[in-house]
Amino acid sequence: MSFFDSVEAFVAAATAPEADLAVGSKVIDGVEYTVFAKAPDSLRDMFAMMLMHGDAPFLVENETRLSFAETYQAAARYAHALVGLGVKKGDRVAISMRNRPEWVIGFIGTLMAGAVATPLNSWWGTEEVSYALKDSGASIILVDPRRAKYILPLLDKQDLTLILSGQSESSNPRVLDYDALMAASTQTTPPAIAIGPEDDATLMYTSGSTGHPKGAISTNRAVITGILGYALMGLAMQNSRGEAPGSGPQPVILQTIPLFHVTGCVVIFLVSIIAARKMVLMRKWDVNEAMRLIEKERVSSLTGVPTMSADLLNAPNRGDYDLSSLTDIGAGGAARPPDHVKPLNDMLDGARPLAGYGLTETNAVGAFNAGDDYLKRPNSIGKVARPIVEIEIRDPSGNVMPTGERGEICLKSAANIRCYWNQPEATAEAFTDGWLHTGDVGVFDEEGFLYIVDRIKDIIIRGGENIATLEVEAAICAHPDVLEATVFGVPHDRLGEVVAAVVYPRPDSGLDAQTLTQDLADHLAVYKIPSLIEFMNEALPRIASGKIAKKALRERMIGEEK
Template identity: 45%
Template sequence: MTLPTRQQAIEALTAPGQPYELEAVEIGGCSVRVFRNAPRSLRELFEQTASELPFIVHGEERIGFAQALVRAARIAQVLVRDFGVRKGDRVAISMRNHPEWILAFTAATSIGAIAVAMNAMWQAEEMEYALDDCGARVLFADQERLDRLEGFARPPRAAVIAVRAGRLPAGAHRLEDLLAAQGEVPMPPADVGPADPAIIFYTSGSTGHPKGALSSHRAVLSALLSWELDWQSIALTSGVTPAAPEEQPATLLGIPLFHATGSHAVYLSSYRAQRRLVCMNKWDPELAAELIERERISSFVAPAAMTGDLVRVARSTGRDLSSLASVGGGGAPRAPEQVRQIDAVFDGVAPNTGWGMTETNAIGTGISGADYLARPASSGRCSAVMELRVVGDDGQALPSGERGELLVRGAGMFDGYWNRPDANAESFAADGWFRTGDVAYLDDEGYLFIVDRVKDLIIRGGENIGCGHVEAALLMHPGVHEAAVYAVPDERLGEEVGATVHGDPSLDPDELRAFLAKHLARFEIPSHLVLSGAPLPRTASGKILKRRLRDDALASLETTTSKEPTQT
């Protein structure tokens, strides 16, 4: 029997009358392929999948799909009745991976509000900026985030709903107290359609504050069905029809829900797959192995640093991890050696990864199994509802094999940056093409290879860190005169934050890091710090020679394993 090619499989699966049928829809003046049979909204997705099967596992707590929707309806009633939330209002969520994150998200998007996923690692300054930027009407926060409200320049305008909290800031409301005032209630009525805005996820740019990426219900759902289509096409091209599972599939949520990978690829994808979602509040590889064994986890998706941790734990522990069938990647590329390690260490596991962005709702390309093992440096081939183009400096498309900037467009694209027409004008080219800032090439078979970045970004374990943002924080210190921030290779995380600083002779590195902790998230604080006694080198036009500083820093790191500051 001759097996179909990937293109033939996708054409068969998306033909008229098929579950993944595609149709052309005009979005923003461009013709875009969308799934004809997709749910109209996230609300419809939640309602269609409200079974009695177990859904959320958080420690000893277990909540079923139907039960989660009932609880979310009670929260939605609180939002509407007590806080006047209406369609289009922003509801911010800032907490660890507690069940309430999911319930608040479900409630907000079901009534047509926009769920704003705030980075839980932000400190007070960044939290305050994002809340003001999005104009949130309500903020859901756990104790750690509530404590950071004390560092705000002024009390937040948003009403604060405390989750799993002991001590409350002035004016905050306990979620349990709000819910105690009502019994079981239906979800408030709302007409939510595909083009309505659903989410704002903040993403770090190369300069300045994070930008809020606004996406519609259609864009989010396009991502979920795109992944389903990819797996269906793999079954056709391999000639292997997956056997019906003997037990309910389960996935491990080891990455934060405020990342598109965690929210989309892990959490939201679990509805139609009817997967149990086993939540971790923070990453711990030993605990992850314990949960995989105890909960019979079948899939795990995480950045390379975390899947690498799991490989090491699997080699050193006697845990039974045989239930794993899929180990996926995202957020940052894997080293080719790790791809081979996953295949070798986990028997029968299909390693897979993909390329996507917050702005594409985490979809773009995908690669799995034998294809991935044969091309471990590739990010895969394009989603059926997305398009890729590699262009030169003149904006013209380049032939296969030539490197240029990667552009993307399609059904998964966000609507634009919230309140940032300047960033939208800079990021979008003609005809809906989005400039990714990645340097890449496509080979003759359509496989994507990311080779560099145009934008001044560091990707640390899947976290995007804008160099300009860290430089601005360094320059706020009165003893710092000049600062250059750059990526330093790291075996586990892919990249770490490095910085070369020129300042007062009395500048103390420990005091500088303590200062930065008030303005930056922990992952943004430079782990490699070089103190320069002389002004930083510049070009004739006055730009700091960052590449030279980075090369000098790397040369010094080769002679020492210490992360103590280097004096130059």
């Protein structure tokens, strides 16, 4: 029996009417979806599972260790602290910090208070954070000291309250001490606030083809659907290995992806609550530190962008560590090179590679590939995560394409976001009768395996981070010595893609790559700054429509780099 034969048989039984993960149909905003019939009404209700897990370890960061119960009680205290600060149901409360226990506590506590958890990219600078805070309307933000320096200049301008976890020299009364707030809050159960499935829960920012990131707003039902969808896949995979689902020692996952990413938040963090899984936090990726933690904490699952598993595969000192606890090596956020799949499968006895496809807009669910089917088809993203996901390949007119014909991947699921925050036109463009137009071009084969073959959206995916080319182009063109510029991605062995730019500078300006890069650092997060910059002494070439010949310039640069 192949991997997916096993998975499909298990899923059919696990989602039957009498099962805990039973599915049914539900009409939401006029569209019929497949939903988990017995799902909790809210994430706040789902978090009560943490009390069932009790003293089992949940969060590990350096010497900090918190059980499920301790984390739940800390989150309840944070929820009451927010309510004491005037937070009401539906208010957005932001978080900007590296992977730390306070991030997790703040996220859970925000939802317990009935507010909308709004994670911000911790690599953003002042301009990017300012935009997201204005767009979201968040007036409270939880930060660590490093992020605080970017936000302190905004406090009075944008009427913000900053909750700081760590030391600060600021005397601004708008800066509140996290530890003091927590010490003053003694409630260990959540506030009594009515929260339903269709109430908003999270606002996550995603870089698309437009300049500014878009806020993707999800309901409680959407996020829970994504969580349970991944939990179902995890149980099916365990069953495919001949193990009784839920049996064996406590699973342990290494949290290598930033928690502000949908993969880090939903697939790793929130699924860990359902799975009673210990989560070992890494603030920054380092392959040697990762191997040390895998050995020390007996990590069973490593999920990260493909760069991370490639680093593990190529680590010259891998044999110095005991990595035998690993069973799953997952990839998300970007495509894993097909030629990495078999070496990863052969790297360790008992550890198998897997890959998933999903978007911020789908709460990370979509399709997945693993087992012998992944080895046979390493360039496929696998099969649709049924029964909660439907995928169709459509042409520009919306017609469904036959098997073997390429078109845009369109995805329908109760896990899809409700809308783009404050952007009705972008929402209308992206969604048609509940179907999300992903911007990815794909094709199904005769056996139902999905392949991504191109991208419609003008974005770059660098190490799992989406970068809008228009945003980078706008920053470059705002430079006083630049007349015009174009930006695109070029292949990179380790990161998948890196940012490249072709620039036409003002004659006799003397502008060079080093100066431009330094100036861009004041306006763009470091990962968005071009790694490759080419200057031209004349206007950039154009195609017949008058647009810059981006494709030709990209192909020329790739040829020069080889």
